[in-house]
Amino acid sequence: MTYTLYRLKLRRFFLSLTILIPLTLILIISSISIGSSTIPLRDVYSCLLRIGCDGITEKVIQYRLVRTLAALLTGCMLATSGVIIQGIARNPLAEPYILGLSSTALTAIATAILIDVNILANKYLITSIAFLGALSGYILTSTLSLIAGSSPLSLILSGIAVTALFSGISHILLYIVQDRLKTPYVYLLMGSTVNTLLNDIYYLTSILITCLVVTYILNIPKMLNAYLISDEHAKQLGYNLRVLIPTSALIASILTGTTVATVGIVGFIGLAAPHITRFILGTSDHRITITTTMIVGSIITLIADIITRVLSISIARGEFPLGTVTSVIGAPFLAYLIIRGGRK
Amino acid sequence: MRVRLLATVLVIAVIALISGYALGLSTSREVYTVTITSTITKEVRVPTSIVDGLGREVVFEGVPSRVVSLAPSITETLFALGLGDRVVGVTSYCNYPPEVPKLVEEGKIAVIGGFWNPDPEKIITLKPDLIIGSAGTPPHIQLKDRFESLGLKIVYIYGSTRNIYDLYRDVSLIAKIFNVEDRASKLVSSIQDEINNVIKKLQDVNVTKLKVLILLGPPSWGLISVGGDTFIDWVVSTAGGINIARKFSGWPRLDYEYIISQNPDVIIVSAMNMNYEEVINDMRKTLLIETKAFKEGRVYLLDKEADDILMRFGPRVGKAVQLIAKILYPELFGGPDIPVVYKLGTTVPKTTTITPYVEVLSS
Numbered sequence: 001m002t003y004t005l006y007r008l009k010l011r012r013f014f015l016s017l018t019i020l021i022p023l024t025l026i027l028i029i030s031s032i033s034i035g036s037s038t039i040p041l042r043d044v045y046s047c048l049l050r051i052g053c054d055g056i057t058e059k060v061i062q063y064r065l066v067r068t069l070a071a072l073l074t075g076c077m078l079a080t081s082g083v084i085i086q087g088i089a090r091n092p093l094a095e096p097y098i099l100g101l102s103s104t105a106l107t108a109i110a111t112a113i114l115i116d117v118n119i120l121a122n123k124y125l126i127t128s129i130a131f132l133g134a135l136s137g138y139i140l141t142s143t144l145s146l147i148a149g150s151s152p153l154s155l156i157l158s159g160i161a162v163t164a165l166f167s168g169i170s171h172i173l174l175y176i177v178q179d180r181l182k183t184p185y186v187y188l189l190m191g192s193t194v195n196t197l198l199n200d201i202y203y204l205t206s207i208l209i210t211c212l213v214v215t216y217i218l219n220i221p222k223m224l225n226a227y228l229i230s231d232e233h234a235k236q237l238g239y240n241l242r243v244l245i246p247t248s249a250l251i252a253s254i255l256t257g258t259t260v261a262t263v264g265i266v267g268f269i270g271l272a273a274p275h276i277t278r279f280i281l282g283t284s285d286h287r288i289t290i291t292t293t294m295i296v297g298s299i300i301t302l303i304a305d306i307i308t309r310v311l312s313i314s315i316a317r318g319e320f321p322l323g324t325v326t327s328v329i330g331a332p333f334l335a336y337l338i339i340r341g342g343r344k
Numbered sequence: 345m346r347v348r349l350l351a352t353v354l355v356i357a358v359i360a361l362i363s364g365y366a367l368g369l370s371t372s373r374e375v376y377t378v379t380i381t382s383t384i385t386k387e388v389r390v391p392t393s394i395v396d397g398l399g400r401e402v403v404f405e406g407v408p409s410r411v412v413s414l415a416p417s418i419t420e421t422l423f424a425l426g427l428g429d430r431v432v433g434v435t436s437y438c439n440y441p442p443e444v445p446k447l448v449e450e451g452k453i454a455v456i457g458g459f460w461n462p463d464p465e466k467i468i469t470l471k472p473d474l475i476i477g478s479a480g481t482p483p484h485i486q487l488k489d490r491f492e493s494l495g496l497k498i499v500y501i502y503g504s505t506r507n508i509y510d511l512y513r514d515v516s517l518i519a520k521i522f523n524v525e526d527r528a529s530k531l532v533s534s535i536q537d538e539i540n541n542v543i544k545k546l547q548d549v550n551v552t553k554l555k556v557l558i559l560l561g562p563p564s565w566g567l568i569s570v571g572g573d574t575f576i577d578w579v580v581s582t583a584g585g586i587n588i589a590r591k592f593s594g595w596p597r598l599d600y601e602y603i604i605s606q607n608p609d610v611i612i613v614s615a616m617n618m619n620y621e622e623v624i625n626d627m628r629k630t631l632l633i634e635t636k637a638f639k640e641g642r643v644y645l646l647d648k649e650a651d652d653i654l655m656r657f658g659p660r661v662g663k664a665v666q667l668i669a670k671i672l673y674p675e676l677f678g679g680p681d682i683p684v685v686y687k688l689g690t691t692v693p694k695t696t697t698i699t700p701y702v703e704v705l706s707s
Binding site for chain 2: 035036037059060062063067117118120121123126179192194195197309316318319
């Protein structure tokens, strides 16, 4: 019985992969072709396959490739992080930023700029400061949660407390930064792939692969499955919850913190991609949802990135923050799935 | 009894009469009545009424004597019109003309907060009889009802200037309030002369126009440029350049591929008080090095005074046009002479001397 169910699940999983992976590839190609100067698809292929390319087109394609990959990786990482966080919180409303990472990262950057303005001109320094800020947010949240007895509820609640405190502090600091730099435009950590460079892609990829390898080696997906049923069930199978929860939270935080540091804060993906995946697969088996959600997350982000580019040209207002577009395109789809799921 | 009383009264009356007469004799004088009629001409000013940037009609009975300025460009205009002695409050951004920071230091002018966040309480304690704000700045408009309920007079210049005529309108608005229209026309013609010189030189030589990218801050700040409906775009096109972000409006965020496909000849960056080398290094790491401007070393950072001149649309706009023209066509106008312009590849000047304040208005 269970075996048949498992096979059914697997069949659905592979079926969805055969649809989702070509879709991602199509999106990547069109993402490279669409932009302020549209490149014909033929040129995109000939450039990517190194058949022939003229100077400017090559540069533009290089840049767009970096942008596209940044969007793809951000989607992957946030979606994975979302699945893990929703698993350990046992709460479908949990999302990657709930552990207070984004606000502490923002606070760290704002403080650094106030100490020395020149930091603003050094992208790598900003990235590392934001990453350290995000990690210290995680450490603070888990310490609080540990003091409160380290239950999943206490983890979420301490995350909310840390978020509230530091988003307040960061806004005060940003207000001072705005005055110090004499500019009303504060774009810090506003999610956008405009500023990503090739090195950021290496950084994102290496972190993503490391985190995935660690997740599967430690058998976290299976542990989370057992944990989702009940604490007792997980304990019966010999899993130590006092290790499982902090480790998975740490992996989720590293994934989120990396995207916050390189791309900025992109909302909604971490919340919606896991839901959409569960609706598609009809299960919350972490062994397969983690893989699928990565693809779903990157599809949403890729579409959002293409739309931001098209909007910036057609409305002539410049680039929009990515997070606003992700929620605008992701929410209707999620609503559709909820209605369909509810009718069943 | 009655007789005695009558006699006493009579005696007193007689004494009073005699003494009164004697007194009158000793002090008597000739009395003249002189009526002096002279005409005193008292200047009664006909109330001036102006229409401000919000389209309100404001009536002035007399000339205001305690003025608070809510923007650096307003402060510069007031001083250029010779009204500096009436200014009692400025923003923390106001640093020109040089006497402003000096007067602030001496305590003669108070600082009322920043340009974006003026402090209403500080303004009220200064007891101004006129506050001048900008209709293009939302925080200034929010102050309107508050000040009017307290009986303070607040006037808005048009503010959101797109070209020189908008500036002239603001200058004449301020001049009308203070009844110094003659000084305004002098100021306007001196600005126009500076601009006309540049335009004429460009026309004579008929140069090929250069494509310019203006960046506010280093790329890490977000590649923010200036759109086609801003005054900086007007300055650039007047100085003979083409702003590559023309087709956008406001202060757009660009992306690298747009910049590369436009391939600007010159890049001008507002340095925001940062270290010049660091900003250049930040740009080197990005795709900006692929542009013609970087390959030919034509990347300029503007800081302090040069930055203020370009970013504020005030009486120094003639200088802004000259500055951009000097950056774009040094063979025609000579290189930029303001020391806080840093060019890629040159060493940072150790001591940045500030150029002496050139009086725009020759009084």
